[in-house]
Amino acid sequence: MLVIHLSTECYPVVKNGGLADVIGALPKYLVKNDIDSKVVIPFVDNTFTHSEELIRVFENSFFFGQDKIPFTIYKNTSLDFDLYFVYIPNLLDRPNVYGYEDDADRFLAFQTASLEWLKTWDKEIDLFHCHDQNTGLIPFFLKYSYQFEKMANIPVVFTVHNTIYQGIMDWDKVRWFPCFEPVHTHLLTWKNSINSTAAGIKCADQVTTVSQSYMDQLCLDSHGLEYVFQMNRYKCSGILNGIDDSIWNPETDFMIVENYAIPKTQKGKMVNKKYLCQLFELEEKRPLLVFNSKLNTSKGADVLERVIEKSVKSGISFNFLVMGKGSYEITRGLELLQQSLKNRFKFIPEEDENLAHKLFAGADFYLKPSREEPCGLGQMYALKYGTIPIVSSVGGLEDTVKSFEEENGYGVKFSYFSVEDILFSISKAEKIYQDKGLLDTLRKRMMSLDFSWTNQAKQYINLYKEVTKNQKIVWESI
Numbered sequence: 001m002l003v004i005h006l007s008t009e010c011y012p013v014v015k016n017g018g019l020a021d022v023i024g025a026l027p028k029y030l031v032k033n034d035i036d037s038k039v040v041i042p043f044v045d046n047t048f049t050h051s052e053e054l055i056r057v058f059e060n061s062f063f064f065g066q067d068k069i070p071f072t073i074y075k076n077t078s079l080d081f082d083l084y085f086v087y088i089p090n091l092l093d094r095p096n097v098y099g100y101e102d103d104a105d106r107f108l109a110f111q112t113a114s115l116e117w118l119k120t121w122d123k124e125i126d127l128f129h130c131h132d133q134n135t136g137l138i139p140f141f142l143k144y145s146y147q148f149e150k151m152a153n154i155p156v157v158f159t160v161h162n163t164i165y166q167g168i169m170d171w172d173k174v175r176w177f178p179c180f181e182p183v184h185t186h187l188l189t190w191k192n193s194i195n196s197t198a199a200g201i202k203c204a205d206q207v208t209t210v211s212q213s214y215m216d217q218l219c220l221d222s223h224g225l226e227y228v229f230q231m232n233r234y235k236c237s238g239i240l241n242g243i244d245d246s247i248w249n250p251e252t253d254f255m256i257v258e259n260y261a262i263p264k265t266q267k268g269k270m271v272n273k274k275y276l277c278q279l280f281e282l283e284e285k286r287p288l289l290v291f292n293s294k295l296n297t298s299k300g301a302d303v304l305e306r307v308i309e310k311s312v313k314s315g316i317s318f319n320f321l322v323m324g325k326g327s328y329e330i331t332r333g334l335e336l337l338q339q340s341l342k343n344r345f346k347f348i349p350e351e352d353e354n355l356a357h358k359l360f361a362g363a364d365f366y367l368k369p370s371r372e373e374p375c376g377l378g379q380m381y382a383l384k385y386g387t388i389p390i391v392s393s394v395g396g397l398e399d400t401v402k403s404f405e406e407e408n409g410y411g412v413k414f415s416y417f418s419v420e421d422i423l424f425s426i427s428k429a430e431k432i433y434q435d436k437g438l439l440d441t442l443r444k445r446m447m448s449l450d451f452s453w454t455n456q457a458k459q460y461i462n463l464y465k466e467v468t469k470n471q472k473i474v475w476e477s478i
C-alpha cells in the first residue's frame with residue numbers, strides 16, 4: 001500500500017511543534033509495517049536542506065491565477081522514509097516554514113504544486129493522508145478540481161492536530177484555486193470565509209484527530225467548527241499519537257548525560273538532574289519541575305508566573321525551569337520573575353531540542369497545565385523518562401495520564417484550570433517527592449507504559465485498510 005503524507009512540518013527537517021514529531025515518526029513506523037509511506041513538505045532554506053543530499057526529481061509549472069509559476073520537487077532519502085520538498089522560487093524558499101504575511105498564498109501554492117506533481121506519478125497511490133489546515137484544501141482539490149480528476153477516486157484521510165489554526169481566507173483567494181465547478185463552493189465555506197480545516201473535514205473520506213477525548217470535545221468546542229464536526233461525526237475518530245522511542249528513550253538517548261532504564265532509574269535520573277542543576281545553578285536537593293511548551297494561553301503558560309511566584313512564597317520546596325517561546329507578555333513576565341527568584345527559577349526563552357531531552361531526563365516533575373490539548377507529546381516523553389506529569393484533565397492529557405490517587409495511577413491531575421488548583425497539585429507532587437518509596441514506584445510504573453508508535457501506528461493501518469476497502473486497490477504488501 002502506498003500512502004502519501006502531506007504536511008508543513010517534519011522532524012528533524014522542520015519543527016514548530018508536535019506536528020513535526022508526528023510526521024517524522026508515523027511514516028517510519030508505517031514503513032516498518034510494510035506500508036510504503038512518503039512525506040511531502042514545503043521546501044525550507046535551513047541547515048537540513050543545506051547539508052543533506054537533495055535529488056531533483058521533477059520540474060514543471062502550474063497556473064496560480066493568471067500567473068504561471070515554476071516549481072521543483074527534490075527528494076531526500078536520509079530518513080527512514082522518502083521525503084519530498086516542494087520548491088517554489090519566491091514562495092517556498094525561505095528560512096522558516098511559517099511566519100510570513102503571504103503564508104496563505106504560500107501554502108495554497110504548496111498544495112496545488114504537490115498535486116500537479118503527484119498526478120504525474122506512474123506509481124499507484126492508494127491513499128493521501130493530509131495533516132492540519134495547511135493541507136486541508138487537498139481533499140477538495142482532489143475531488144472537485146478538473147485538473148486533478150485523475151486522482152479523484154484516491155481516498156483521503158485528514159488529521160486535525162489543532163483547531164485553533166483553521167487556514168481561514170477571504171474569498172478573493174479563490175482566484176488562485178485550481179478550477180472547480182462553482183456548485184461545490186459550499187464545501188470550502190464556513191462562516192462566510194474559505195476555511196481550510198472545515199473543507200478538509202467535509203471533503204475527506206475519514207477524519208481523525210489526535211486523541212479520543214479531543215475528538216469528543218470537538219463536537220462541543222472547536223473554535224467555531226462544532227457544527228462541522230457534528231455533521232461529519234460518522235467519519236471522525238480519535239487516534240492517540242505515539243512517541244518515537246528510537247529517539248525518545250532514556251536507555252539509548254544520546255542527548256542525555258546518563259542513560260538509564262528500570263531498575264536503575266533512580267541513579268540515572270540523579271545524574272541527569274545533577275547536570276541540569278549545575279548548568280542552571282539550582283540546588284540539587286530540591287524537587288525540580290519543568291515546563292517545556294509553547295508560551296501561550298492554550299498551553300496555560302500565562303499562569304506560570306503566578307504559579308511559580310506563589311509556590312515559592314507559600315514555602316513549596318520546588319525549583320522551576322521553564323523553556324519555550326511564544327507571547328511577548330508571557331516571556332517578559334518570566335524574564336522579570338527570573339530576576340527576583342534567581343536561585344529557584346530559570347527561564348530559557350528557546351526551543352532547544354537537545355536541551356528538551358535533558359529536561360525530561362533530569363527533572364522530577366513535568367508541568368503541562370493546558371487549557372486545551374489535542375494530544376500533547378511532552379507528557380508522554382515525561383512518562384518514558386520517569387518524570388511525573390502534573391497535567392490538566394483535557395484532551396490527550398486526560399487520555400494518557402492516570403492520577404496517582406487511582407489504582408495503578410502515576411501522574412498528578414487537576415480538573416479545573418486555576419492557579420489554586422495547579423498550586424494544590426504541586427503540593428501533592430511535593431508529598432510524592434518526600435515519599436521516596438512512592439516516587440520510585442510511580443517512576444517505574446510510568447516507564448513500563450507503552451505509548452509508542454509501534455502500537456499506535458497499527459490503528460492508522462486499520463483505518464487505511466478500512467478506507468481503501470471499497471476502492472480499486474492493488475494490495476501490494478499486506
Ligand code: GLC
Pocket residue numbers: 017018019022161162210241373374375376377396
Ligand atoms: C498540535 C497539538 C498537540 C499535538 C500535536 C501533534 O501541536 O497542539 O496537542 O500533540 O499537534 O498532533
